[in-house]
Amino acid sequence: SQKIEQNSEALNIQEGKTATLTCNYTNYSPAYLQWYRQDPGRGPVFLLLIRENEKEKRKERLKVTFDTTLKQSLFHITASQPADSATYLCASPLSGGYNKLIFGAGTRLAVHP
Amino acid sequence: DVKVTQSSRYLVKRTGEKVFLECVQDMDHENMFWYRQDPGLGLRLIYFSYDVKMKEKGDIPEGYSVSREKKERFSLILESASTNQTSMYLCASSRGRLAIWAYNEQFFGPGTRLTVL
Numbered sequence: 001s002q003k004i005e006q007n008s009e010a011l012n013i014q015e016g017k018t019a020t021l022t023c024n025y026t027n028y029s030p031a032y033l034q035w036y037r038q039d040p041g042r043g044p045v046f047l048l049l050i051r052e053n054e055k056e057k058r059k060e061r062l063k064v065t066f067d068t069t070l071k072q073s074l075f076h077i078t079a080s081q082p083a084d085s086a087t088y089l090c091a092s093p094l095s096g097g098y099n100k101l102i103f104g105a106g107t108r109l110a111v112h113p
Numbered sequence: 114d115v116k117v118t119q120s121s122r123y124l125v126k127r128t129g130e131k132v133f134l135e136c137v138q139d140m141d142h143e144n145m146f147w148y149r150q151d152p153g154l155g156l157r158l159i160y161f162s163y164d165v166k167m168k169e170k171g172d173i174p175e176g177y178s179v180s181r182e183k184k185e186r187f188s189l190i191l192e193s194a195s196t197n198q199t200s201m202y203l204c205a206s207s208r209g210r211l212a213i214w215a216y217n218e219q220f221f222g223p224g225t226r227l228t229v230l
Contacts, residue, residue, distance in 0.1 A: 008153065034218060043117070043203050043221030044156075089155070091219075100146075100171070101219065105155035 002028040006104035019077040021107045023090030030092035033073045038087045080111045117222035119204055125228045132191040134225050136204030144207045145187035149200040194229045201226050
């Protein structure tokens with residue numbers, strides 16, 4: 001079955017360092033991947049989208065990569081700040097059908113001062 | 114500012130009650146979705162709708178039904194609430210149902226935390 005997985009363990013890093021989160025997918029080839037941020041008690045908010053023919057996408061301090069050989073996307077936050085602490089979700093469309101997305105369970109990031 | 118609103122932030126119901134969760138979007142989006150989110154399981158799709166009066170089952174539709182009578186409103190109904198339906202329920206919307214819109218992001222509401230006793 002088609003699966004998308006993220007590291008369930010929380011990532012703890014020091015302020016100013018680069019945070020790297022991983023998203024792996026199996027048994028399908030998504031046309032794109034999306035990354036969302038979710039704060040406690042709130043709905044996810046879209047951050048970035050990367051298409052299968054793009055290797056890398058940047059937006060301010062955020063960078064996303066897409067490696068179709070490794071079936072993996074990496075999400076980087078450079079110069080991380082305590083305000084970046086949140087859960088980050090990756091999502092992709094399933095093969096065929098309408099605009100349905102499958103979401104990973106998310107990785108919680110904690111940035112310490 | 115685009116918005117998806119949900120009728121309640123917190124809801125407590127008893128086993129066997131009929132529960133209505135309402136979602137409204139003001140972006141004129143074609144697609145609307147209902148998810149539930151549980152620790153360690155992530156977001157799971159219950160139902161979605163790509164047009165008024167149209168609905169499609171998601172991954173976990175059992176015990177739920179939906180209604181979309183107007184484009185901006187998508188309702189989730191728990192016919193007879195059970196304790197295993199205690200969860201965070203999230204509504205989302207996105208633009209366009211054709212493949213050319215496939216890259217558009219989903220906009221989420223704030224969620225309804227439902228507790229069934």
